[in-house]
């Protein structure tokens with residue numbers, strides 16, 4: 001009989017679950033609020049209910065599920081399956097996700113970080129399916145990354161490899177929440193672009209459609225850029241340049257063949273990809289920079305469901 005798995009994508013607002021077969025077909029889905037601001041217990045209940053719901057929709061019991069893969073915001077230990085006070089899940093503290101879910105559901109559970117599961121999903125069924133050396137970068141509130149090297153997901157000794165949002169792009173830069181200074185995500189995340197736009201408008205008072213400073217988000221900058229607003233276009237050029245600088249470091253370290261970008265800012269298309277690609281060509285390592293492809297991801301929200309299920313299919317981080 002065909003084996004079935006459930007992939008789970010835990011976010012700060014919602015938890016999504018998907019029933020996935022070994023070929024990577026998404027057979028059923030569920031999405032519900034995670035309610036992490038209410039309590040840890042409530043949000044764990046929402047995760048369990050979502051998992052049960054996808055099995056029910058298929059008319060099967062959890063006994064027929066061969067494994068559950070969970071993608072969770074970090075920091076976490078994928079070897080033990082423990083999450084440590086994720087910023088977006090304020091009531092969580094330290095949560096032994098693997099143990100709790102296995103006790104509750106009696107199904108083997110694997111846990112990995114949200115950026116890693118997206119990378120695995122895109123490499124399995126999306127943008128990276130042709131390549132063995134693949135970097136996937138998520139441009140959201142912060143910047144996350146996952147890398148496949150020689151066909152294997154890179155974890156590092158305790159599961160924190162490819163924290164690309166926290167590589168230094170300016171050693172004299174501002175302090176980051178991680179303790180380092182001038183981290184990439186302070187310059188090139190969606191939040192960072194919105195913040196820098198607000199600061200420059202207040203300081204330089206440029207001619208721009210963006211006048212309501214308090215209302216500025218990466219989306220309003222995008223909308224202004226689409227209408228040809230020169231200042232908004234400049235903000236995208238600048239953000240793409242910063243991101244390109246960070247990616248050059250990552251590419252020089254990992255020698256990946258492809259970089260796929262996902263998350264809010266990646267949806268801005270050429271506005272972000274053009275300055276990123278140009279910066280890589282200007283600054284990358286000879287023999288590499290001309291060959292590395294920088295493209296958008298293909299699977300959207302499904303990447304995390306497929307990737308977390310794929311990690312469960314492969315038996316987790318120990319394989």
Ligand SMILES: [Zn+2]
Pocket residue numbers: 165166167176177178179180181183
């Ligand atoms: Zn940092």
